Structures are given as structure tokens and as C-alpha cells.
Amino acid sequence: MLKGKIIDKALSTAESIGTDRSRCLRMRFNRNLCSGCTSMCRSGAITIDEDVHILADNCSECMLCVSACPSDSFEIRGSDFYSLLGRLRKIQSSVRTPVLGCNIRTDAACHGKTFCFGFLSEEHVIALSVFMGDTLQIDMTGCADCRNGFIVDVLKKRIERVETKTSLRLSDRIKLVHSKADLDFQEIAYDRRGFFKALKNLTFMQAAGLFDNDDSGEEMRSYSLKKLPFKRELLNRALKVLPEEAGRGLVRNYYYTVGVTENCNNCFACIGMCPAGALKIEETGEGRELFFSSSLCNGCGLCQDFCMTKSVRIEKGFSGDNPFGFSNTKREVLCTA
């Protein structure tokens, strides 16, 4: 069995982005016109017809599509942002300013390697700034010569946008380093014990990779399955540890409110449409009503577009007390209502 797996691994295509059409807004609702990924893609590698395709020959793996999709239709194979975050945090005990590098460049020294920085959405940089106790350096020294050089501007703009929307001062926490002279890379000094421990960890991780069931291509991806997009999960985690004042800015700009007008006939079709599971039915004294949780909403707006009585309204910003709870959409206070 292991032999087969190893051969499979060796022969499998190197495509690093997987797609899941059941999450795609245009697949879920045929009148939706979302062009988040196609407008972002500079190489025209994405086509959407009966499925979401990435043309491997054209794709430069800048990962912009991954960060642009509101509902996680794209997935970077083998990426684990949490373990990357954990590793960088751990390193901070010995190195003050860890360096995050990308795996397009194989020669550069860094403390953690990830895919092209294009996958770092606004939500990702918020999480990085919140969870990295001290300064993180992002090694962009190679970007100028890279086919994905445009990422520098994209990431800069994303950081700026977060700073204008919230009170988070990201530039103090995340440093985009463009020239080698500015890069402050410190080797982690491993003692003998540390070296063998690292070697053991590495071996285990590689072995685990062989045994995990990543035959995702054949897995039944049910449209009705609710899945909270990773970006939203990151934001929720960040919100829980942020001080109240900063948190309020986050909730105002990155969270959403869904409310319904009195025209709502309780058909609950929006519940099925929602890819993230932010809507549900709850029994109240007046019968079954539609309830909404802001922490589970990715703001894709499918519920509003799909509503047959045109009574669902989605708005940016959440003004309630607790974005993590469910509340009745009939009583939801909309700013423009």
C-alpha cells in the first residue's frame, strides 16, 4: 500500500491549487456574476463553465485567486497556515524577527516557507499581525525578478487597506523587505538536542504526508455542505483576542449583517443557498423564523441575490453586541432600513 502511495505521490501532477466547485458562488447560483478569481488572475488561467478549471500551463501560482475567492473554492494543497503561524511564533523565542519566505525561491534563507504571498488576504495579514507577538519580516527580495512580481503591490495595498479600515497598525508588525541589505536574518542556533528534535519532526511530518487521505479529487463535494471559509475563521480567531476598541473596527469593516423585511415569506431558500452556514431556522414563539450569525457570514451576498421575494438584505458591518451568536433576522437593525 505504501509503495503505491509513494509512486502516486511521485507521479502526481505538481498543481498546487485544488478547486471545489460546490463552494463557487457561480456554481451555486447560475445568475451570480462573481468574478473574484477571474478578474484577479493575470495569466487567464481560470475558466468557469460547468466547473472551475485552472489551466496548469498558464498558472503562475501567485495564489491571488485563493485570496480573492469569498467562499474558499480554491484550496492550496498541502498548506497549513496554522502550523506556519505556530512555527513562526515558536521561533520568536530565539530569533526576534523571523523571516517568512516563499517556496518559489529555493535559495533564500528563511524561518518559514510558504507559497507565493499572493495568498495573504487582508484577513491573513490581520491574523499575522494579531498573532505574531513581534515584528515579522516578509522576504520579498526576490520578487523583483519573479514572474509574480506584481504581488508586492498587491500585498502593500492590502496592508494599507486594513490600516485605513481598522486601527491596527500593521506596518509596525509586518515588514515587507525588498532589499537584501534590509533583511535581518538570524540563524536559529540549534544545540545537539534541538537538531535531532528538528530532524525527528521533519521526518514525522514527511511520513504523515504519505499517509494522509488527500484523494480530494474523488471525494464527493456536496453543495449543501456548509463550510466556513478559512479567511473568516482567521478573522474570528483574531477578533477573540483583540482588545475591544480594535475589535470594534474589525467588526465594523469586515463583518456583515443580514436582515429581512416583512415581505419574507419564510421559504428558507436562502439557507440552502448560503455556502457558509450563517443562516438557520429557529423555532420562536411566532413560529419558524430565520436566524443569522455574523461570525459565519462571508458577505458573498448569495442570499440577497437569490431571495425570490427580494426581502433579504445584506450590509457591511455588524452593529450588534455579539457577532458569534445567532439573532432573528426580522429584528436585525440595518443601517439603511
Add this chain to the structure above:
Amino acid sequence: MPKYGMVIDLQKCVGCGCCGMACKTENNTQDRAKGQTFNWADFISRTEGKFPNVKITFMPVLCNHCTDAPCVKACPVTPKAMHKHENGMTIHNQERCIGCRLCQQNCPYSSEDVDKSKAAYSVISFNDFNDEIHPFYKDTKELIPGCTSSGAEVAKKAGDTPPHRTLYKHSDYASVREKGKVEKCIFCEHRVMKGEKPACVASCPAKARIFGDVSDPNSEVSQLLKKHKAVNLKNNKGEVLKGGEKGTQPNVYYIKSFMAGAKKEPAKAKKA
């Protein structure tokens, strides 16, 4: 490629309801609840007149597998969850269904709530987002405390399905549906692919249901349609399509009349 259809001989039908029971057993459909019938093979029975001049009519109904299926047109997902197969069947894909119920709204033979709309039947039924499906399968309560075991327990011990559950496999649909999804008659495609007849056809003791290829002029269904004037149902109130009316081009045909000894074409079902 055949184009499947069904002819129902109302003269042969005695209204025993075997088709309905066979369907419920074969496809593990739930009990009627909250305005959803879950009866893929259903029937309209009507008693009219005053004693001694009483008239009873009986009409089996099922999904018409329309050629011009409005449920398919309405389905908002890509690729469509409700879709036509080349063999003419309207098949529902469970994996892609999101439970918006647009198909139910658009099908002339369906209602979102049969009780509220006072419809005679609904071809498409919806499994609620919150309600457990076939709670009986998981129920571990003893039927008689301290004496018998539960169905779920017996099934587990025997290594078999719970009582009244038929297992089958199909690439589009499952033998038991999921929460938050619609369901409807699939002409027992899993049986037809194996060369068997749909469960309702196989079980009919009067051979009143004839299933076959309507595009083949030599098939039994085609022969019957040539010999007898056939009508199609128009909606879920029992009205039939008049001559010239095409409707959604249903592929379930009714011939003759339920009335004993009646020679005339089926009495137009009046509104009850």
C-alpha cells in the same frame, strides 16, 4: 438511446395502491408530514355523487418526467442538480442540491405545502433542514420495554439494514435522502439500468402500468399509445391537458377510464 415513458391503463387499475407501497419500500420514502407527501408514487381517489348513484375514480400519479421539464429549468446550481438524462428520465442529483425548492415551485405537479395549497399530491417533496430523516432507523427505544429490542438494535446485531430499508447505489441519488434536499421519483433508474422494471410497474398486480421506450414504435408503450387515445395530467389538481395543449410534454400517459365497463375515454376529472 431509448426515451422512457409510462402508460397507465386506468381500466386495468383497481386502485389497490400496490404501486405506492412498492415505491415506498423500494425508495425508502418517509411518511407524509408537514405538507410534504414523500409519495413518489401517489394516487388521486375521488368519490362523487349521492347514494345510490356513487362514482369512484382512481388515478395513480407520479413524476411525469416531462420532456420540457420546468423543474430542470428552475434549478439554480451548475451543473444542474435536477437534470435530464439521455434516456428521458428527470433525475435529481443529491450532491448538488442545495434545497432552495425552486423545482418544487415551478413544477406544475408539485406544491411547496400540499396541505396549504389543497393540492391532491406533490411530485417533489422536500426534506426539512432541521428534521431527522427516518428517525426510526436510529431509534433505539424498545418496542415493548424489557421484552423486545428496537429495529436499530436488530439491524446492528444482524449486520443488515433496519427493517423496511432497501439499499441501492446510483451515481446521482442515494437510497435515503439527506436533510435540506428535495426528492422525487427517479423512474427507478437504478433498477432500469439492471434491466428491471421500476418498482411500481413490477408490483402492479393488474399490469396496469406499462413502462418502456416511447421512441421505439414496436415497444408495448408505443403500441398502446397508437391504439388508444391517451391523456396527460396538467397539474396536481387532477385536470388533464386538452387536445392541442402541450403543457410541459409529460411522459406519463393515461389510457382508457377507471369506470367499470366504460368504453369512452377517461372522464375528465373534475375539481373535487
